[in-house]
Amino acid sequence: MKRSIRQIQKDETREKLLSAAHIVFGQKGIMAARMSDIAEAAGVSHGTVFVHFKTQETLVAAVIDDFGIRMGQRTHDMARNSGSLRDVLKAHLEGIREDEAFYTQLVIETRSLPPIARETMISIQSAVSFHINQAAQREMDAGVIKPMSMALLFNTWIGLVHYYLTNRDLFSPEKSVIETCGSMLIDHFMHMISSAN
Structure with a gap:
């Protein structure tokens, strides 16, 4: 079924609002942002929101x-194309990096x-x-990493990433934590779980 011009415009406005909200939530915080802030950032009237x-x-x-759909798709694509744990961790961090300010606020405010x-x-x-x-x-x-609880493995990884993101002022003031520290976090995590240790 062909969409009308009105429906196309409505869909485009919705996407514009979502994009603006990602940015505003990352800058001001999710709960602190107002609908009027998002309207202004999207260049639409307050009522349009x-x-x-x-x-x-x-x-x-x-x-x-x-955000979740994009993050899941990126991780899924990388996992399907490579399969190595290191590459999946890289894909996870890249998914975060694309919207790092928003994701950090999400972690802080969950x-x-x-x-x-x-x-x-x-x-x-x-x-x-x-x-x-x-x-x-x-x-x-394959004996590459130590046998361990999957829950503990994931929680250790996510805890490490979240700790660095929420303490950006300590590890990467005014810069992306993922760009500054991402490779180091992956290297450290892989070394920690390696069966060679």
């Missing part, structure tokens, strides 16, 4: 969902977000965990 998203909660959930947004964050982590665990299992079976 509410045409697409009835509440701030639905906008937050949509932005997190949009406990205070509406339930639907927290559920979406859990889904994001589950998708990433699935691919990391698949790659890790292959490398455990």
Whole structure:
């Protein structure tokens, strides 16, 4: 079915709002940002935001969902194309880097977000965990990394990444943590779980 010009414009406006919200949430914080901030960043009227998203909660959930889809797809593509744990970890960090300010705010504010947004964050982590665990299992079976609990392996990785992101002022002030520290984090994690140790 062919979409009308009006529907195309509506879809484009929605995408513009999602993009603006990613940026505003990364700059101001998710819960501190106002709908009027997002409207201004998108170059639309305040009322236009509410045409697409009835509440701030639905906008937050949509932005997190949009981010999750992109993050999951990137990790899935890399896992399918390579399969090595190191490459899956690189893909995970690259997915974060593309929207690092937003993701960092998401990590910081997860406990205070509406339930639907927290559920979406859990889904994001589950998708990433699935691919990391698949790659890790292959490398455990091959004797490349130590046998260990998959939950502990993933939680150690995500805890390391989140610690650096939420303490950017210590590790990479005014710069991307992923660009500055990403390779070091992967090297450290791989060394820590290597069976050669």
